[in-house]
Amino acid sequence: MRRQVEGSKAVAETVARCRPAVVAAYPISPQTHIVERLSELVTAGELDSCEYLMVESEFGALSACIGASAAGGRTYTATASQGLLFMAEALPNASGLGLPIVMTVANRAIGAPINIWNDHSDALSQRDAGWLQLFASSNQEAVDLHVQAFALAERLSLPVMVCMDGFVLTHAMEEIDIPEQDEVDAFLPEFRPRQWLDPDHPVTIGAMVGPDAFTEVKYLMAQRQLRALDTVDQVAAEFRGVFDRDSGGLLRPYRTEDADVVLVVMGSVWGTAADAVDQLRKDDIRAGVLGVTCYRPWPSGELHDALLGVPTVVVVNRALALGSGGVLGQDVRVTAPAGTEVREVVMGLGGRPVARSGLVDLVIDVLDGWEPAGVLDFRDLDEAVAHHELAKEEAQP
Amino acid sequence: MTMDVRIHGRGGQGVVTAAELLSLAAFDQGLHAQALPSFGSERTGAPVVSFCRIDEHPIRAHDPLDAPDVIVVQDPTLLSGPGVLAGLADDGVVVVNSARTPQELAHAGLHLRDGQRAVCIPASELARELLGRPLPNTALVGALVGLTGVVGLPALHKAIEQRFTTASDDVLAANLQLASDAYAQVQERERDDA
Numbered sequence: 103m104r105r106q107v108e109g110s111k112a113v114a115e116t117v118a119r120c121r122p123a124v125v126a127a128y129p130i131s132p133q134t135h136i137v138e139r140l141s142e143l144v145t146a147g148e149l150d151s152c153e154y155l156m157v158e159s160e161f162g163a164l165s166a167c168i169g170a171s172a173a174g175g176r177t178y179t180a181t182a183s184q185g186l187l188f189m190a191e192a193l194p195n196a197s198g199l200g201l202p203i204v205m206t207v208a209n210r211a212i213g214a215p216i217n218i219w220n221d222h223s224d225a226l227s228q229r230d231a232g233w234l235q236l237f238a239s240s241n242q243e244a245v246d247l248h249v250q251a252f253a254l255a256e257r258l259s260l261p262v263m264v265c266m267d268g269f270v271l272t273h274a275m276e277e278i279d280i281p282e283q284d285e286v287d288a289f290l291p292e293f294r295p296r297q298w299l300d301p302d303h304p305v306t307i308g309a310m311v312g313p314d315a316f317t318e319v320k321y322l323m324a325q326r327q328l329r330a331l332d333t334v335d336q337v338a339a340e341f342r343g344v345f346d347r348d349s350g351g352l353l354r355p356y357r358t359e360d361a362d363v364v365l366v367v368m369g370s371v372w373g374t375a376a377d378a379v380d381q382l383r384k385d386d387i388r389a390g391v392l393g394v395t396c397y398r399p400w401p402s403g404e405l406h407d408a409l410l411g412v413p414t415v416v417v418v419n420r421a422l423a424l425g426s427g428g429v430l431g432q433d434v435r436v437t438a439p440a441g442t443e444v445r446e447v448v449m450g451l452g453g454r455p456v457a458r459s460g461l462v463d464l465v466i467d468v469l470d471g472w473e474p475a476g477v478l479d480f481r482d483l484d485e486a487v488a489h490h491e492l493a494k495e496e497a498q499p
Numbered sequence: 500m501t502m503d504v505r506i507h508g509r510g511g512q513g514v515v516t517a518a519e520l521l522s523l524a525a526f527d528q529g530l531h532a533q534a535l536p537s538f539g540s541e542r543t544g545a546p547v548v549s550f551c552r553i554d555e556h557p558i559r560a561h562d563p564l565d566a567p568d569v570i571v572v573q574d575p576t577l578l579s580g581p582g583v584l585a586g587l588a589d590d591g592v593v594v595v596n597s598a599r600t601p602q603e604l605a606h607a608g609l610h611l612r613d614g615q616r617a618v619c620i621p622a623s624e625l626a627r628e629l630l631g632r633p634l635p636n637t638a639l640v641g642a643l644v645g646l647t648g649v650v651g652l653p654a655l656h657k658a659i660e661q662r663f664t665t666a667s668d669d670v671l672a673a674n675l676q677l678a679s680d681a682y683a684q685v686q687e688r689e690r691d692d693a
Contacts, residue, residue: 106526108519240559270561275519275534277526277557373559457562 104279109241109271110135112278113206116245118143118152119286120204120252123175123293126155126166130185131218132268133208137180160188164203168192171201172307174298176252179203182268183210186224190231193261197232198323199308200296202255202262204248205233209369210268211452219453220268222368226397226421226429232323234262234330235398239354239372241266241276243395246349249281249289250337256293257337258330265397267370269453281345289344327399334396352401354393355408357383361390363465364409366417366434368394371456375418378461389465394430402437409442416468417446418456427477445474447481454482500530502649503564504551507583508573511543513636516662517571518549520640523658524650525553533558546577553649569643572596573622573635578608593617594643596635598624618646618688620681629680630673641678645685652682 105112114136117125125144127137144154153170157163163179171177181189186207196203207225211217225235234254238244244266251262266272281289297305311319331352338351356376358364365375372393382389392408392415394401409415415438419428426432431446438444445468450456460482474481480488504521508514518534525532530553537548550564566586572595577583584593593611595601598621601609609617620642622635637659644655655678663671 106523106532240561267561269536273515273536274561275522275532277531277533370561374562377560455563457565458560459565 103282104277106275107278107280108135108273108275109244109266109278110208110273111139112241112245112280113248113266113272114139114143115280116248116286117178117204117206118149119281119283120178120249120290121150121176122152122178124153124155124167124170124177125179126157126163126170126177127179127181128157128160128163128185130160130182132210132220132272133180133182133185133206135272136206136208160185161192164189164192164196164205167203167205168196168199168201171196171203171295172199172299174293174295174300176256176293177201177203178205180206180208182208183212183218183224186228187212190228193228193231193233195308196261200259202252202259202293202295204251204255205261205263206248207263207265208268208272209265217452218268220270221420221451221453222265222429223421223451225263225265228263229398229429232260232327233398234258234260234334234396236262236264236334236350236396237368237394238264238266238271239370239393239395241271241274241278242347243349244271245278245280246341246345246347249286250341250350252293253290253337253340254330254333256295258326258333259296260326260330265369270370279347285344289341331396331399331401331404334399350395352396352404353408354395356391356393358390358392358408358412360388361412362388363414363416363468364390364392364412365461365465366392366394366415366430368397368420368430371418371420371450371461374456374458375461378458378465381458381462382465387465387469397430397433400433400437405434405437406439410439412442414443414445414468416464417444418450418461419446419448420450420456422448422451422478431477446477447474447479449481456482500553500555502553502569502647503567504553504569504571504643505564505567506549506551506571506573507577508547508571508636509543509577510545510547512547512573513634514547514573515549517573517636517640518551520637520655520658520662521551521553521643521650523661524644524654525551527654527657528650530555530650531558533561535561535563537563546580567591569594569647571639571643573639575599575604575607575609578604580608583608584610587611587615589614591615592646594639594646595619596622596639618642618685620684622677622681625677625680629676630670637674638677638681641681642685644678645682646689652679655682
């Protein structure tokens, strides 16, 4: 049923309808409303046989989830920013052990300087942890991706992060169709783990692997990640069949077919960029936008094909690889077809809004021959302040 | 039909709630709506901004509104600060929480261009009387609705009932009354001006 509801609340209610057996989480802005709402639902008895674990930290939360998942329970957690970093040690264990944990990341900048607002530096700092990473372009997609995430995780025996922009989505009140319980039940079968820790039938999960087999284990993990691309597509197609709407999948193209310039974006900027594209097209400027829904595994083949024939691509980076460039941009650079010029900008760090007007100006500037300043062009920089401070730093002996 | 609203106030004044109420009422009337907070700070008393988009078409964008049709000012001392009236549409309206007139607020920073106009409503006084606390948001949304007609008063009442589910019966009743009183006040003034 369509309701006007806050993004966090809609996600919490959707997760509840996925019937998790264990929820373990530690509150951190801007994720807090999600786990608060889940704890209310558990307290009110609306989640049958779900154990909500109070933990002392994010490290404790993910560790508890790893244990719960290894014991065969459907397991959920949520975090953001430094909370995700505090989980970092355990993240590759969850993926390496093949545990289908689902986690919401309410994307937020990482410090220092401390900043509670939205960008993608938290999730992208963990891009190599072996988790699937799906980015929601809207609150509707955020809700839908959670239902898909449990299906994906359990089918693949891999953990999944559902990334949704902090505040911009988590705290936005919008029209959202929260999947009904019977629909979720029809889509998401009961969790049947491939193996689980059972005192009556002992198994070892997480044995040490030495040089004789470590490479082979990692090779299989790498192959499994790449095979997951097909499953992401397949689950999105099955979801469309049950819920009759497009959510998830690998990429979200909009008016890219004949475009002279395509913006490549992730997360909630997609909608703003789509509006920018419509505005530009009214002035006969052929722009398009390509949203990356599935960031890990990286859909190289699909992205390559989606950009075939596009003369210029501009990647909107919302996370930095300090000392190197933009994170998303580097993936796009190695994937884009030979004839496509890839440019990169940095926008929207630490809550600086990515406005439609800014994207419109960006496309027009690119068509007018504007060249980014190297691989790290801060498009929305306060240049006067930044250059003044830089000059001072450089003047110091 | 589209209407973009930006709400300025201070932490604790219900700035985010005001945007949510408006979005709930619009949704109830079959429109599409989006309430967005802008958390400049979470401290009580610090300046806070929220946004509400209302549209007959589905809303995709999530950027802040830079050219609002309506600006609500929950604390008139904010008028002297930067950016409160920035980007107001040429025929835009400002709803100010004040017992004074727009002319009297000129020295406080209420400067408008030809075609734009301001309406003052003593929302804090009304709230102190009915609610016992100077929480101006429901009265201001009532005034906005009365002024623009973007949604009906019953839809706003329903939104208040939906949003204030944990409030006591007295608090809920007072907020419903605040919305009605402010709505009636601006409608009466509009009739007198006509």
